[in-house]
Amino acid sequence: MIRTNITIGLFGFGVVGQGLHAVLERTPGLRARIGRIAVKDRNKARSLPAELFTFDKQDLLDDPSLDVIVELIDNADEAYIIVKQALLNGKAVVTANKKMLAEHLPELIELQRSTGTPLLYEAAACASLPVIRNLEEYYDTDLLDSVEGIINGSTNYILTAMNRDGQPYADALAKAQRLGFAESNPALDVEGLDARNKLVLLLAHAFGLVTGPEELLAVGIDCLSPLATAYAREQGLAIKLVAEARRLPNGIIAAAVLPTLVAPSHELANVHDEFNGLVTQSGFADRQFFLGRGAGAFPTASAVLSDLSALTYGYRYEYKKIQQNAHLSLAPDAAEVDVLVTFEDEANVPDESDFTVVHEQLRSAQRGNYLIGTIGLGQLARATWLRLPGVCVVRLACPLRAASQAVGARPAIETELVNEISR
Amino acid sequence: MIRTNITIGLFGFGVVGQGLHAVLERTPGLRARIGRIAVKDRNKARSLPAELFTFDKQDLLDDPSLDVIVELIDNADEAYIIVKQALLNGKAVVTANKKMLAEHLPELIELQRSTGTPLLYEAAACASLPVIRNLEEYYDTDLLDSVEGIINGSTNYILTAMNRDGQPYADALAKAQRLGFAESNPALDVEGLDARNKLVLLLAHAFGLVTGPEELLAVGIDCLSPLATAYAREQGLAIKLVAEARRLPNGIIAAAVLPTLVAPSHELANVHDEFNGLVTQSGFADRQFFLGRGAGAFPTASAVLSDLSALTYGYRYEYKKIQQNAHLSLAPDAAEVDVLVTFEDEANVPDESDFTVVHEQLRSAQRGNYLIGTIGLGQLARATWLRLPGVCVVRLACPLRAASQAVGARPAIETELVNEISR
CATH class of the missing domain: 3.30.360.10 (Dihydrodipicolinate Reductase; domain 2)
Structure with missing residues (x-):
């Protein structure tokens, strides 16, 4: 494998963008430099020469001298437009924008496939921790x-x-x-x-x-x-x-x-x-x-840098498991979880019939109201009381697991029901 | 990148070798199979068909149908001969033999370079933990x-x-x-x-x-x-x-x-x-x-498997930092460490003049003998008392650091010297 030099077109010069610039200056191994930076705010004072900056995204996306687009802006919708066009223009992309990625992942995977251009995003999950690639x-x-x-x-x-x-x-x-x-x-x-x-x-x-x-x-x-x-x-x-x-x-x-x-x-x-x-x-x-570290300018920039380094070796995600695990599917109704639900009053009491099992309940003017129970993950997601003000849901210390009963079965109130409704 | 199928020549069929076989049977993603296994003991009963086994290493090393040699034997000297010949024969090698690797690393790096054949050894450090590659x-x-x-x-x-x-x-x-x-x-x-x-x-x-x-x-x-x-x-x-x-x-x-x-x-x-x-x-x-997990058949086998997978993508170590950090050198005499030394009697008392600073000493028939001090790392390695029976050295809770004084300077006995030599 031969390492190539890369010239970066950088979108965004906030804390992570500035961190990346600082980090590139001090990195011995990587032959990468920032060629141009696109920013939004025309009035902000910047630490680098003005000629490095542009306010027009096409100045980066259409510049054949830029090999890689690094996208570090905040707005997920704008980021999507930039990343998509960069891939279509044959420019490899590194991004930390998890919102944009999560909202457009199927299309972005397909775009990588159809254009043959890589999109890396180690910084989008757990910042510096090498999670995605591992x-x-x-x-x-x-x-x-x-x-x-x-x-x-x-x-x-x-x-x-x-x-x-x-x-x-x-x-x-x-x-x-x-x-x-x-x-x-x-x-x-x-x-x-x-x-x-x-x-x-x-x-x-x-x-x-x-x-x-x-x-x-x-x-x-x-x-x-x-x-x-x-x-x-x-x-x-x-x-x-x-x-x-x-x-x-x-x-x-x-x-x-x-x-x-x-x-x-x-x-x-x-x-x-x-x-x-x-x-x-x-x-x-x-x-x-x-x-x-899961946050901060330098840890995030270090993950961006790691992606840049990987690009110089021709690395790309292959999404191998999409092929390997084609039989897996998300099925929240087939899973259940034990939760503690606390609530303030009768207006936001959780519906007991949503639970597979209610293990414990307390209603007390002095001590407060809570319910501990087992509930289907899909049922919990659909529960109208979940999003009511004054309702708090905390999972008990146990993993998600396969539902033990058919979904929709009547809940059995198993353990003692402490019912101290007072006054 | 195109994944290739690989046929493995396996040396050794101990716990890790058997773990690898079990693991390969249950791995959906990897197109790898064991073609031949070389073992030493002719009399041991084995769980696989006899025709899979040979007692002659050349049966594996000279077999053009085997792409990769996986070396999982115990003897480091034999392993070295096998790995070297495999690389010279153009066969990629995966090994878990840290002793062999540590003893021959410069030559093995050079052999990889000159033959263009990869040698991977994720399993040699921390078993399943992806340490080397990270x-x-x-x-x-x-x-x-x-x-x-x-x-x-x-x-x-x-x-x-x-x-x-x-x-x-x-x-x-x-x-x-x-x-x-x-x-x-x-x-x-x-x-x-x-x-x-x-x-x-x-x-x-x-x-x-x-x-x-x-x-x-x-x-x-x-x-x-x-x-x-x-x-x-x-x-x-x-x-x-x-x-x-x-x-x-x-x-x-x-x-x-x-x-x-x-x-x-x-x-x-x-x-x-x-x-x-x-x-x-x-x-x-x-x-x-x-x-x-740093030990055990399956964790070790899983690291071997990860190397096999990496080989199918053409991965090899590039030892990038050897180029990047050519200025770094091992200099134990420029480093120091704080240690607790316990010893049994006058026959194995540590030489105080080896220490840069002695912080505390106790000699007590009831409570035992110890010395707490700062010592150069090189000095500690050379100390004759270090290897005497009855001497125990434990590093205090602090990192290795640059030596604060010129090596060889007279030690200053700084803190109170508790000297309770009794009876």
């Missing part, structure tokens, strides 16, 4: 059972600050934003949507399952109740926002993003601050754990 | 500062059993051997020599530094004293066998294998049983941690 390459020959991870640095920073440092949610969120860990629209982080976008990418490379983000249940950390937090503390567990994809029997894949109670002995309990962590479970290698 | 590929563009890890599963199993379960050393070793985690010659494990062989491989792929194992200091766990173990427990620290390679200022690399006190907050404190863990620290990605 799932694509290293587990190619192993039978992956599950991938579960903390894949949003911002929410993990917030949860760590709340749990370890006792900070209120709003303060922790503000600090995460100040440190540049949060997306510009924090709703993407705290509602679990950023993690869901990344889960779409993990599903494609771990299991060859290409699905849209809207097919996956995501519950965020914006609705965590004091009761749920107190429950976790009492049990000696940490609440983490966990994205999980699991292969169940019969070719079923279950996947979701849920606030999850994590035991101290679980690898993910050791993922603090803005770090990301991923646990893979496979037939031969068994359990593996990857931990690294 | 160091080679992913950190290609990042400035790696250090690699530190628990890279011998057998000793970690023993230390875990001693520390967590309170088992005596001999019992723990016997159990590790029974479970198949230990090398057939356990001295390789417990004297730190297996970890040292792997450190040779990590140095080549992390820093492009090719060195012989004898250039590296290795202290094992076979001499751990009750006093050292008690000291660790009192301090709330765990003793782990840690291999470390660190880039110091001025292009100096310091590397050693040492029993090391590890704080509970350190990632390596969470590596239990036969698991391996590796922490990388780099300029842009910062701190990353990889955890996985």
Whole structure:
């Protein structure tokens, strides 16, 4: 293999773009330089010579001297237009835009195939952690059972600050934003949507399952109740926002993003601050754990750089598992999960008939209201009460699993029903 | 890239070889099959048809129908002859033999270059953990500062059993051997020599530094004293066998294998049983941690399989950092380390003049004898007292660092000298 020199057309010069520039200046191994930078704001002062910048995307997309487009802008819709046109123009693309990727993955895979032009996006999941490429390459020959991870640095920073440092949610969120860990629209982080976008990418490379983000249940950390937090503390567990994809029997894949109670002995309990962590479970290698910074300019830029390096060796994703695992399908109705639901009053009480089993209930004016039960993953996603204000759902410390009963069967109220409705 | 089918000539049919066979049978993605197996013992009963086996290595090495030689025998000298001849015959090789690799690395790198034939050995370090390829590929563009890890599963199993379960050393070793985690010659494990062989491989792929194992200091766990173990427990620290390679200022690399006190907050404190863990620290990605099974038939076979898969895509190590980091050199005399030395009596007391600083000393018939001091890494390697019976050396919980004083300067005895020589 012969390394080629590459000249980069860079879209966006925010923290990651500037990080990339700084990193390229100090990288001995890579023969890559930034040829031109497209930015939006004409009035912003910039640290580099003005002639390097343009405000017209065609100046980059139509420039034959630029080999690779690096797309680091915030707007997913604009990013999509840029990436698509770059691929059609035969320019390899490196992007960190997980929202854009998750929303257009089938088309972007097909575009790579039809144009023969590579699109790499290691930085789009877990920043510096080499997750995508390891799932694509290293587990190619192993039978992956599950991938579960903390894949949003911002929410993990917030949860760590709340749990370890006792900070209120709003303060922790503000600090995460100040440190540049949060997306510009924090709703993407705290509602679990950023993690869901990344889960779409993990599903494609771990299991060859290409699905849209809207097919996956995501519950965020914006609705965590004091009761749920107190429950976790009492049990000696940490609440983490966990994205999980699991292969169940019969070719079923279950996947979701849920606030999850994590035991101290679980690898993910050791993922603090803005770090990301991923646990893979496979037939031969068994359990593996990857931990690294999941946010920040340099960690993200380092993953972009790694993709640039891979391009110089002619690397591209082959999406091998799409062929290998054609029999796998996402089937939330065939999976179930144990959850703690806390709610404020009768207006937002969860519908018991949605549950396969209700294990425990409490209604108490003093102590608050909660329900612990087993529910189908599809049923939970469809539940109208899930999105009502004052409702908080936290997964108990256990993996997604195949549904034990036929979906729609009447729930059995098994354990003692503590019913202290008072006054 | 077009995947090719491969037919394997397999040397050795022990636990890993049999694991590989089992794993190949159940792998959907890989078009590889075992064509012939060379074994040594003519009398052993085998689970596969007799015609698959041969006792003559030339039957594999000269067979043009075999594309890849997988070498999984125990004897490093025989393995070397096999691997060398295979490469010369134009056959790609996958091996897990770290001893053979560490002893012949410069020649094997040159042979790959001159023959154009690849030699892959992911299974030789950390079994299933994708360590070699990540160091080679992913950190290609990042400035790696250090690699530190628990890279011998057998000793970690023993230390875990001693520390967590309170088992005596001999019992723990016997159990590790029974479970198949230990090398057939356990001295390789417990004297730190297996970890040292792997450190040779990590140095080549992390820093492009090719060195012989004898250039590296290795202290094992076979001499751990009750006093050292008690000291660790009192301090709330765990003793782990840690291999470390660190880039110091001025292009100096310091590397050693040492029993090391590890704080509970350190990632390596969470590596239990036969698991391996590796922490990388780099300029842009910062701190990353990889955890996985470091021993056992299936985890090792899964790494072999991953190499086989990589071969079908034309992958080979390029040893990129050998070019990039030509200015780096191993300089143990420019590095120093803080150690706890325990010793039994006057016959094996460490020479104080070897130390840059002696921080603390105790000589007590009741409590035992120890010295805590700072010592040059080269000086420690040369110390005659290091290998005396009854001497135990444990590194304090701190990284290797550049020497603070000129080597050979008189040691200053800084802190209070507790000198309780009694009776």
